[in-house]
Amino acid sequence: MSETKKFLYVNRKAPYGTIYALESLEVVLIGAAFDQDVTLAFLDDGVFQLTKGQDTGGIGVKNFSPTFRALGDYEVTKLYVEQESLEERGLAAEDLQAVTYEDEDDDWAEKPSIHIVSRAEMADIMADQDVVLSF
Amino acid sequence: MSTLHIVNKSPFGHGSLLSCINHCKSGDAVLLIEDGVYGALSGSVVEHAVTTCAPSVSIYVLEGDAQARGLAPEKLIGTVKPVGYDGFVDLVAESDRTQSWL
Numbered sequence: 001m002s003e004t005k006k007f008l009y010v011n012r013k014a015p016y017g018t019i020y021a022l023e024s025l026e027v028v029l030i031g032a033a034f035d036q037d038v039t040l041a042f043l044d045d046g047v048f049q050l051t052k053g054q055d056t057g058g059i060g061v062k063n064f065s066p067t068f069r070a071l072g073d074y075e076v077t078k079l080y081v082e083q084e085s086l087e088e089r090g091l092a093a094e095d096l097q098a099v100t101y102e103d104e105d106d107d108w109a110e111k112p113s114i115h116i117v118s119r120a121e122m123a124d125i126m127a128d129q130d131v132v133l134s135f
Numbered sequence: 136m137s138t139l140h141i142v143n144k145s146p147f148g149h150g151s152l153l154s155c156i157n158h159c160k161s162g163d164a165v166l167l168i169e170d171g172v173y174g175a176l177s178g179s180v181v182e183h184a185v186t187t188c189a190p191s192v193s194i195y196v197l198e199g200d201a202q203a204r205g206l207a208p209e210k211l212i213g214t215v216k217p218v219g220y221d222g223f224v225d226l227v228a229e230s231d232r233t234q235s236w237l
Contacts, residue, residue, distance in 0.1 A: 010234065012151075012154070012236070012237070013237075020237070043154065043158075044154050119157055119158065122158060123157075123159070123160055124160075126138065126158055126234060127136060127138060127160045127163075129232060130232065131232065132138075132232050132233070132234040132235075134235040134236065134237050135237065
């Protein structure tokens with residue numbers, strides 16, 4: 001019986017130009033098997049990972065954006081997106097896909113996993129972790 | 136509860152250093168390694184951001200990486216503290232967590 005630790009996965013890269021974003025998601029899914037308290041952070045170009053309407057048909061790589069919607073089934077339900085990073089890129093919350101989970105403590109009500117936070121709140125989230133994994 | 140932030144990219148080609156500085160909390164430390172050491176250059180466009188980082192944030196530069204790139208001590212921002220690999224280990228050990236800004 002090990003103690004639960006708070007793990008933060010920090011995503012700061014756009015999805016297809018490098019392998020970081022896909023690898024992060026793979027590690028999150030693997031890590032989900034270890035029953036830790038998992039949070040995902042999206043800032044800087046990382047916010048592009050969650051945009052709607054991704055279609056990789058023309059570049060021959062897997063579109064992994066739908067996979068974020070499966071995270072709820074692995075009890076990964078805290079995805080924090082930085083407001084300033086969205087604004088700097090001309091994006092708003094409605095440009096992001098909906099990611100939800102079913103809350104077992106609330107009669108399986110469907111709730112949003114994505115929360116928009118300020119830069120200061122993101123700094124607080126980072127400072128509140130036991131382990132930070134950067135991608 | 137402090138964080139050691141590690142930056143390994145040049146601030147002139149990447150936003151990593153500025154993003155790191157913008158997420159620092161009082162009492163945190165920032166260590167510049169590899170191409171990140173260019174962020175310690177005196178007179179650069181990022182000097183102001185480095186010197187006005189959140190209160191009581193200490194900025195360190197890995198000596199070997201600075202020397203390898205010809206950054207003489209007198210070229211570095213005065214408030215940036217040079218450390219060797221032993222100092223790097225001490226910083227990791229003294230911090231509650233480390234966060235790399237890749």
